[in-house]
Amino acid sequence: MSTKFTKEELKSPDQVTKTLREGFVWTTTHSKIVITAVFAFIVIGGGMALMNYLSHKKDAETQGKYFALEKAYTEKKRGFDEALRAEVTAAAAKDKKNAPVVDPSKKPTGDIQKDYGTVITGFEALLNESPKTTAGQMAALNLSDIYVSYKMYDEAMASLNKVEAGLNKSDLTSGLVWMQMGNILADKGDCKGAVSKWDAIVASKSFSYAHNEAKLRQGLCYESMNDTAKAEQLYTEVAKNTDAQNADAAATREAAKYLRLLKAKQNL
Numbered sequence: 001m002s003t004k005f006t007k008e009e010l011k012s013p014d015q016v017t018k019t020l021r022e023g024f025v026w027t028t029t030h031s032k033i034v035i036t037a038v039f040a041f042i043v044i045g046g047g048m049a050l051m052n053y054l055s056h057k058k059d060a061e062t063q064g065k066y067f068a069l070e071k072a073y074t075e076k077k078r079g080f081d082e083a084l085r086a087e088v089t090a091a092a093a094k095d096k097k098n099a100p101v102v103d104p105s106k107k108p109t110g111d112i113q114k115d116y117g118t119v120i121t122g123f124e125a126l127l128n129e130s131p132k133t134t135a136g137q138m139a140a141l142n143l144s145d146i147y148v149s150y151k152m153y154d155e156a157m158a159s160l161n162k163v164e165a166g167l168n169k170s171d172l173t174s175g176l177v178w179m180q181m182g183n184i185l186a187d188k189g190d191c192k193g194a195v196s197k198w199d200a201i202v203a204s205k206s207f208s209y210a211h212n213e214a215k216l217r218q219g220l221c222y223e224s225m226n227d228t229a230k231a232e233q234l235y236t237e238v239a240k241n242t243d244a245q246n247a248d249a250a251a252t253r254e255a256a257k258y259l260r261l262l263k264a265k266q267n268l
Contacts, residue, residue, distance in 0.1 A: 059133065062126070066135035069122045073142055076119060083107045112150045120146060127159065132166030137173040144180055153188045157181065169204040179210060182217060191221035212238045212251035219258060228262060235259040 083106040090102060108115045123139040123146075130136040140163045147156035160181050167174035182197035198214040201207045207214075219234035238255035 059135075062130045062133055062135045065122075065126050066138055069119065069126060069139065070142065072122070073116070073119045073146075076116065079106055080108045080115070110150075112146070112152065116146050124159075127162055131162045134171075134173050137163045137166070137177055141173070141176060141180060144184065148184060148187070153184050156184050157188075160184070167200075169200065170206045175201055175204070175207040175210055179214065182214070186217065186221055191225050194218075195221050210248070212241055212248035212255070216251045216255050216258070219255065223258075223262065228266070232259065232262055235262065 083102055087102045087107065112120070120143065123143045127136050127139045127143065131140075140159045143159040144156040147153070147159065160177055163177060164181070167177055178197045178200045182194040182201075185191070185194035185197065195218050198218050201210050201214040202218070215234045215238045219231045219238070222228075222234065223231035235255045235258050238251055239259055242249070242252050
């Protein structure tokens with residue numbers, strides 16, 4: 001996402017707001033990648049804590065239900081993504097005769113119930129049954145991801161709210177839930193609420209891997225709330241945190257860009 005502007009663009013609040021908005025959309029999308037990667041880590045290398053967790057029959061059954069639902073969701077989403085990519089390829093092809101043919105039945109309809117109805121029902125059942133388990137938290141995260149893709153932010157927050165009472169400041173899934181809650185509140189325009197969710201991440205040493213990204217998002221929110229001093233402070237902290245353990249290099253680069261943009265606006 002580029003943050004290079006002309007003087008005319010810097011003077012336009014609409015352009016700045018658009019940039020901030022794009023930042024929030026990027027972080028919401030990015031969080032799905034993080035969720036997938038971290039959950040793979042939990043499954044493959046979670047160590048004794050996860051083994052003990054799975055040793056209990058009820059928890060193992062709950063985890064098994066989640067894996068089946070996650071598999072169904074992943075396969076359905078992959079099919080939609082492939083169909084949409086094929087459609088883009090076909091539209092861009094110069095040789096229309098040899099362009100890929102897209103089966104309309106394989107594309108998302110835009111109706112969330114037609115596209116993901118059975119998956120949503122399954123995730124919601126698991127979430128309501130076991131909201132304080134890792135499986136329940138992951139179900140909530142996947143539900144929120146589906147709802148956000150259809151711009152159903154209230155429904156996304158409702159799913160995450162069901163697991164918030166069981167979160168703690170030491171496990172990875174809790175950090176991902178708070179991160180996603182902040183993303184959604186920011187997309188809804190509630191930056192004050194978003195900052196409070198990201199505060200839970202910044203305050204915990206266990207979430208050090210996400211400190212840079214959380215602070216960057218907070219900076220974007222403070223700037224949108226016209227608290228440029230706080231935004232500058234956060235951008236500076238992240239931009240300088242290149243040598244810290246688990247520092248998010250992408251967030252560091254973005255922070256440096258936003259810091260330059262902020263100073264350019266101040267100098268006009």
